[in-house]
Amino acid sequence: xxxxxxxxxxxxxxxxxxxxxxxxxxxxxxxxxxxxxxxxxxxxxxxxxxxxxxxxxxxxxxxxxxxxxxxxxxxxxxxxxxxxxxxxxxxxxxxxxxxxxxxxxxxxxxxxxxxxxxxxxxxxxxxxxxxxxxxxxxxxxxxxxxxxxxxxxxxxxxxxxxxxxxxxxxxxxxxxxxxxxxxxxxxxxxxxxxxxxxxxxxxxxxxxxxxxxxxxxxxxxxxxxxxxxxxxxxxxxxxxxxxxxxxxxxxxxxxxxxxxxxxxxxxxxxxxxxxxxxxxxxxxxxxxxxxxxxxxxxxxxxxxxxxxxxxxxxxxxxxxxxxxxxxxxxxxxxxxxxxxxxxxxxxxxxxxxxxxxxxxxxxxxxxxxxxxxxxxxxxxxxxxxxxxxxxxxxxxxxxxxxxxxxxxxxxxxxxxxxxxxxxxxxxxxxxxxxxxxxxxxxxxxxxxxxxxxxxxxxxxxxxxxxxxxxxxxxxxxxxxxxxxxxxxxxxxxxxxxxxxxxxx
Amino acid sequence: xxxxxxxxxxxxxxxxxxxxxxxxxxxxxxxxxxxxxxxxxxxxxxxxxxxxxxxxxxxxxxxxxxxxxxxxxxxxxxxxxxxxxxxxxxxxxxxxxxxxxxxxxxxxxxxxxxxxxxxxxxxxxxxxxxxxxxxxxxxxxxxxxxxxxxx
Numbered sequence: 001x002x003x004x005x006x007x008x009x010x011x012x013x014x015x016x017x018x019x020x021x022x023x024x025x026x027x028x029x030x031x032x033x034x035x036x037x038x039x040x041x042x043x044x045x046x047x048x049x050x051x052x053x054x055x056x057x058x059x060x061x062x063x064x065x066x067x068x069x070x071x072x073x074x075x076x077x078x079x080x081x082x083x084x085x086x087x088x089x090x091x092x093x094x095x096x097x098x099x100x101x102x103x104x105x106x107x108x109x110x111x112x113x114x115x116x117x118x119x120x121x122x123x124x125x126x127x128x129x130x131x132x133x134x135x136x137x138x139x140x141x142x143x144x145x146x147x148x149x150x151x152x153x154x155x156x157x158x159x160x161x162x163x164x165x166x167x168x169x170x171x172x173x174x175x176x177x178x179x180x181x182x183x184x185x186x187x188x189x190x191x192x193x194x195x196x197x198x199x200x201x202x203x204x205x206x207x208x209x210x211x212x213x214x215x216x217x218x219x220x221x222x223x224x225x226x227x228x229x230x231x232x233x234x235x236x237x238x239x240x241x242x243x244x245x246x247x248x249x250x251x252x253x254x255x256x257x258x259x260x261x262x263x264x265x266x267x268x269x270x271x272x273x274x275x276x277x278x279x280x281x282x283x284x285x286x287x288x289x290x291x292x293x294x295x296x297x298x299x300x301x302x303x304x305x306x307x308x309x310x311x312x313x314x315x316x317x318x319x320x321x322x323x324x325x326x327x328x329x330x331x332x333x334x335x336x337x338x339x340x341x342x343x344x345x346x347x348x349x350x351x352x353x354x355x356x357x358x359x360x361x362x363x364x365x366x367x368x369x370x371x372x373x374x375x376x377x378x379x380x381x382x383x384x385x386x387x388x389x390x391x392x393x394x395x396x397x398x399x400x401x402x403x404x405x406x407x408x409x410x411x412x413x414x415x416x417x418x419x420x421x422x423x424x425x426x427x428x429x430x431x432x433x434x435x436x437x438x439x440x441x442x443x444x445x446x447x448x449x450x451x452x453x454x455x456x457x458x459x460x461x462x463x464x465x466x467x468x469x470x471x472x473x474x475x476x477x478x479x480x481x482x483x484x485x486x487x488x489x490x491x492x493x494x495x496x497x498x499x500x501x502x503x504x
Numbered sequence: 505x506x507x508x509x510x511x512x513x514x515x516x517x518x519x520x521x522x523x524x525x526x527x528x529x530x531x532x533x534x535x536x537x538x539x540x541x542x543x544x545x546x547x548x549x550x551x552x553x554x555x556x557x558x559x560x561x562x563x564x565x566x567x568x569x570x571x572x573x574x575x576x577x578x579x580x581x582x583x584x585x586x587x588x589x590x591x592x593x594x595x596x597x598x599x600x601x602x603x604x605x606x607x608x609x610x611x612x613x614x615x616x617x618x619x620x621x622x623x624x625x626x627x628x629x630x631x632x633x634x635x636x637x638x639x640x641x642x643x644x645x646x647x648x649x650x651x652x653x654x655x
Contacts, residue, residue: 054639167563173515173554180522180547187540190531194540195522218584225577225610390613391621394604397584398629401591406639414588422581429566430511448543452536460537 003135010357014365019064019358022057023366026065027373030072032384035080036392040089041073041312041329042438043220046212047396049336050403053209059340060355064362066333067316071123071363074272074309075370078115079381082301083108091272091308094280098293098300105296109240109378114298115305116374117242118254122306123367125258126265126313130320131360133266134349137321141346144322146453147464151471151478153447156268156324158478160436162485170432177427178437181206182444189452201412208335209407210417211441215434217400218421221393223428240378242298250302253283261307265314271327271435275311276304313363319344320356324443328435331442338442508562515555522548580610595644596634600626 013019026048033044045066052062077092082099095115102111144152161171184195185205196202257279264275283303284293293300315326323345325331334344342352349356374381404417428434451465458464466472526544587603594602604622609615633639643650 051637051639055637169554169557170511173511173551173558176547176551176554177518180518180544180551183544183547187529189536190533190540192529192531192540194529194544195525221584222577222580225580226573388613389611390608390618391625393611394600394607394618394622395625397587397603397607398600398625401587402596402629402633402639402641405591405641409592409640409642411589411592414591415585418581418585418588421584425577425581427511430507431563431566432511451543452538455538456536 003131006135006353006357007131007361009354010359010361011365013060013354013358014064014362019061019362020365022061022065023068023362024369024373026068027072027075027366027370030069031076031079031370031374031381033069034073034076034092035088035381035384036076036387037080037084037086037088039220039396040077040091041070042212042216042332042434043396044069044073045329045332045336046209046216047400047403049212049332050209050406051399052336053339054403054406059337059342059352060358062336062340063333063355063359064366066336067359067363068366068369070312070329070333071309071366072370074123074312075116075119075374076381077308078119078301078305079112079378080385082111082115083382084385091276091312092304093273094276094304094308095301097280097304098295098297101294101296102298102301107296107298110242110246110298111301112378113240113375114242114246114250115301116371116378117247118250118257118302118306119309119374120367120371121254122258122261122308122310123313123370124364125255126262126310127360127363127367129262129310130313130316130363134317134321134356134360137317138346138349141322144346144470145468146450146457147466148468148471148474149450150447150454150465151474152268152322152324153443153450155474155478155481156318156439156443157436158481159268160433160439162481162483167431168482168486170430171436174427174432174434174437175440178440178442179444179447181211182441183448188445188449199412201410201416206416207404207407207413208339208441209404210413211420212332212335212438213400213404214417214420215424215437217396218418219424219428219434221397222421222425224389224393241375246298250299253287253299253303254306256286257283257303257306258310261310262314264307265311265326266317268318268322268324268326271315271329272308272311276308279307280304316359316363320348320359321346323348323446325439328438331435331439335442506562506565508558508565512555512558512560512562515558516552519548519552519555522551576610580607583607583610592642593644595646596641597623597626597630597646598644600629 029048030044033039048065048069052065073089074091077088078095078099080086080088081092081096082103085096085100087093087096099111102108157175161168184202186193186203193203260279260282261275264278265271280300280303283299287299315330317326319325319330319334323343325334337344401414404413424434454464455462466475522544526541529541531539583603583606587599591599601622604625605618608618608621630641634641
């Protein structure tokens with residue numbers, strides 16, 4: 001059977017009334033979570049994941065819900081970027097650069113509708129890419145042995161370390177903390193209890209939901225305390241729809257950004273935030289002859305929105321084909337699948353075709369729902385920005401706690417969640433990124449298992465880790481991912497100094 | 505002290521604790537070349553190196569606790585921990601109402617607003633999750649009341 005007949009089966013799954021309903025609900029919640037400043041896709045997925053699990057949804061329905069929330073967040077983030085100049089999530093920072101000036105000029109409605117449109121185009125292109133690339137990549141990945149997997153995970157961490165932030169050592173630190181948290185509990189191979197300190201609650205490890213909710217949601221609430229009071233939104237005036245001239249002006253930039261966004265999203269580790277930053281500067285260099293970017297240029301709104309949506313969809317590729325997530329949010333989703341005892345990876349396409357293709361089909365449908373939700377209903381969403389924090393924060397806290405409680409119903413998990421929240425807050429204050437930490441936690445067990453399996457094959461000779469061309473290539477790429485950004489930074493600093501000296 | 509240096513030292517301390525705890529991990533029957541001890545020790549070593557790097561070459565300093573705010577944040581964090589502890593003891597509705605009061609106040613609500621939101625939210629979410637969505641929540645001290653009105 002080829003991809004198309006699989007995709008048809010997928011649409012059969014996605015069009016079941018229950019799944020359609022769930023996708024619509026997820027798209028709505030996602031948009032709301034995305035537009036609330038401070039709350040991003042990880043928070044949205046983290047809050048809904050335990051609910052999906054507690055409601056005993058079948059795995060494909062749960063995944064459809066979470067994917068709809070994820071994509072919805074990428075749609076929602078732009079609303080507060082444009083109207084408040086406060087990005088709703090990290091990936092929408094670039095949208096504020098031109099979106100807010102547009103709103104100030106009275107073109108807020110146009111900025112919102114064109115960005116909804118470019119989000120749609122970006123997501124659709126990326127979902128099509130997903131449907132084409134994943135089966136091919138999955139087939140190729142079946143050749144991966146434990147040594148290749150180990151190298152692949154090192155590569156994923158190297159991507160995160162090299163691309164996030166300006167302090168790679170902190171990303172490394174976060175990865176190590178995540179990997180260490182994953183070693184807690186009984187060791188599957190030998191039955192040895194590790195770091196459990198004789199506590200019954202820790203024997204099967206730290207619950208995934210506890211870590212996610214603690215590190216992301218709880219610490220986020222504490223960070224919200226420091227933010228300044230809500231800025232007031234710019235009222236929408238004038239027309240709400242973009243016209244054909246504006247569509248034509250942004251079209252090629254949108255398509256280019258979608259393709260670049262997809263490629264960036266596929267790289268493990270680099271996500272929507274990186275993609276929107278890259279495409280914004282790319283479009284600025286390519287098309288901005290008049291120097292209007294940053295002053296309310298419609299192309300500067302369309303490009304990053306197309307990119308962050310397509311990167312979000314692209315980050316499903318490594319998760320579905322290799323079992324190595326491409327972003328913090330897909331790491332959470334992968335954790336969700338493991339709650340259902342489903343291990344993402346190349347075999348997933350053969351074992352669970354309805355799950356994979358149902359998910360891909362639901363992403364097509366979810367995007368259509370989101371487009372229709374986001375253009376006419378934007379007024380409703382902007383009103384959400386007026387929910388005061390004194391009601392919002394206790395609400396998020398209560399729902400998150402219910403989610404954690406639903407898994408094991410123990411006070412231990414709740415206390416651990418709040419402690420991890422405080423730890424997460426301190427780490428984030430120290431500018432330690434959280435995405436590598438959660439990726440480390442999700443991949444920890446797999447990484448150790450693959451390392452041990454690889455070394456069992458050769459009876460302890462570590463040469464096997466870089467013996468095959470695939471793993472050698474991955475090690476080289478990993479090294480390049482860490483060193484190239486550092487070299488680039490050092491070189492550009494030297495150039496700048498040279499230029500300053502030349503000018504003086 | 506520089507916050508990065510502090511972070512680095514904390515990482516070294518964690519690595520040391522991990523090494524001490526993991527040193528004794530040995531499989532009762534050894535049938536593979538890498539036992540349960542190697543991976544944690546590898547992580548601890550890398551963690552210590554990353555920590556040492558941060559302690560020796562710290563980046564720019566961030567104020568972890570800025571004067572006036574530190575008290576508020578500590579209070580908010582404490583409220584969250586207490587919420588976790590009393591959640592099962594007092595039951596969802598009471599615990600949520602009690603949590604919404606201090607947390608809501610910190611975020612600028614008035615006493616009346618916070619009290620009403622807390623009680624309302626506790627009841628609405630309880631009915632939503634426990635009754636409609638089948639997520640069992642603790643009844644706690646309100647158990648007799650709930651059984652009286654048949655909830």
